[in-house]
Amino acid sequence: MKEITFINRNKDRWKSFEKNIKSPTSINPDDLADQFIQLTDDLSYAKTFFPKSPTISYLNSLTIQTHQQVYKNKKEKSNRFSSFWKKELPLELYHARKYFYISIIIFLISFALGAVSAIHDDGFIRLVTSDEYVNTTLDNIEKGDPMGIYNSAGEFEMFFRITFNNIKVSFIAFIFGILTPIAVGFILFYNGVMLGSFQTFFYLKNLFAISTLTIYIHGALEIPAIVLAGGAGIILGNSYLFPGTYPRMVSLQKGVKRGLKIMLALVPVFIVAGFLESFVTRHYETMPTILNLAIILCSLSFIVWYFFIYPIVVYKKHNIITDSKE
Numbered sequence: 477m478k479e480i481t482f483i484n485r486n487k488d489r490w491k492s493f494e495k496n497i498k499s500p501t502s503i504n505p506d507d508l509a510d511q512f513i514q515l516t517d518d519l520s521y522a523k524t525f526f527p528k529s530p531t532i533s534y535l536n537s538l539t540i541q542t543h544q545q546v547y548k549n550k551k552e553k554s555n556r557f558s559s560f561w562k563k564e565l566p567l568e569l570y571h572a573r574k575y576f577y578i579s580i581i582i583f584l585i586s587f588a589l590g591a592v593s594a595i596h597d598d599g600f601i602r603l604v605t606s607d608e609y610v611n612t613t614l615d616n617i618e619k620g621d622p623m624g625i626y627n628s629a630g631e632f633e634m635f636f637r638i639t640f641n642n643i644k645v646s647f648i649a650f651i652f653g654i655l656t657p658i659a660v661g662f663i664l665f666y667n668g669v670m671l672g673s674f675q676t677f678f679y680l681k682n683l684f685a686i687s688t689l690t691i692y693i694h695g696a697l698e699i700p701a702i703v704l705a706g707g708a709g710i711i712l713g714n715s716y717l718f719p720g721t722y723p724r725m726v727s728l729q730k731g732v733k734r735g736l737k738i739m740l741a742l743v744p745v746f747i748v749a750g751f752l753e754s755f756v757t758r759h760y761e762t763m764p765t766i767l768n769l770a771i772i773l774c775s776l777s778f779i780v781w782y783f784f785i786y787p788i789v790v791y792k793k794h795n796i797i798t799d800s801k802e
Contacts, residue, residue, distance in 0.1 A: 479526045485721050486518060490538065497541045508545055510730060515539040517723060561741075563790055568737050570787035572711055579664060579706035586665040590672025594680070601677045604670045610677070622683050623690040627758035639750030642698055643743060646705035650739055653712030653731075660709035667702060689768050690760040694753035696775035701745045704783060708735040708742075745779075 493511050519535040526532070569576075593600045602610050609625075616624035629637075645667075652659040678687035692699075715731020716724060752771070760768070 479529055479531065482522070482526070483531060489514070489721060490518075490535075493538060493542065497538070497545060508542065512539065512542045513726065514722065515542055517726070563794070565737055565741055566782075566787040566790040567794060568734055569741075569783055570791040572707060572734065572738060573784065573787070575710045575714075576704055576707040576783070578710060579660075579703050582661050582664045583668040583703045583706070586668025587672035590669035590674075591676040592672075593669070594673035594676035601673045604666075604673050613677075617681060617683070621761070622678070622681070622686060623757075623760055626690070626753065626760070631754050631758075635750050635754035638753055639747055642702070642746045642750060646702055646742055646746065647739060649702065649705045650709040650712060650735055653709030653714075653735070654716065655713070656717060657710040657713035660706050660713060663709075664703065664706040671699065686760070689765070689772070690757060692772045692775075693757045693760065693768060694749045696772045697745050697752070697779065698749035700776075700779045700783075701742045701749065705739060705742055708738040711735050711738075741783075 493515065496508065496511060515535060515538055519532065519539050522529060522532050522535055590600075590604070612628075613622070613625060616622055645663075649660055649663045652663055675684070675687060675691070678684055712728075712731045712735045715734070716728045719727030722730070752775075756763075756771070
């Protein structure tokens with residue numbers, strides 16, 4: 477690589493690093509540490525291939541300044557936990573939004589395909605779930621308890637089993653990103669098709685309204701959380717396939733860190749969804765419709781607000797603060 481190519485490829489990133497040094501409070505310690513690693517890699521490359529270049533002096537100065545800031549920020553602040561949920565994670569969610577949109581589109585398309593397939597083929601629902609599940613549901617419908625599957629086990633047993641399973645599925649969707657985003661897309665596709673055919677099954681039995689109100693008591697949290705986990709998996713896959721100016725392994729490490737932050741945020745969502753499915757959904761027959769709708773709307777509102785709207789607010793506020801310090 478020629479020196480001019482090396483400089484042009486990295487100069488925007490170096491300028492960004494300069495801004496971070498001028499306003500160190502605007503960047504979290506982990507990102508500052510990443511900056512230091514990237515600069516030492518660039519400095520090493522420059523010393524190897526351009527030993528007499530003035531670029532070495534520039535990078536050396538930038539690296540020393542970053543090193544000093546890293547050690548100034550080494551001690552964690554007492555409000556680290558609060559800062560993570562209020563600022564660090566929302567900023568990560570903002571930068572991940574396009575991957576969430578891709579995940580949502582894949583899921584919605586697969587949901588529609590599952591619904592259309594179930595309408596045109598009575599046996600399709602058995603293919604994507606199981607004969608046992610369909611037969612049990614048909615028996616429940618005949619007994620006048622169409623959603624009886626949700627009270628087929630004890631509350632605590634159901635809570636731990638469902639919560640663990642949902643967290644496991646979400647982390648599988650994330651980890652599969654290392655096999656390329658296509659693998660994540662397959663998991664999203666399967667879950668979307670399964671949900672689409674599942675709801676269509678109840679629609680064909682003239683039970684669409686009651687099934688929707690029942691499923692989404694917990695599904696309003698559970699389903700979006702799985703889709704968001706798919707977005708985190710796409711981030712992981714892209715970080716390896718498209719490293720940009722970073723070495724591939726450095727880019728992968730950054731992708732893992734970004735994705736894990738999102739997955740950490742989803743764990744409480746799955747816990748609440750598991751609680752609702754185990755302790756609340758089973759009472760669908762006796763619940764007032766207004767309470768049912770309130771739970772669903774509150775759950776959806778939280779997902780939209782915290783994962784999509786609030787990150788935009790934090791990002792804009794963060795930029796205003798950063799600009800005022802320059």
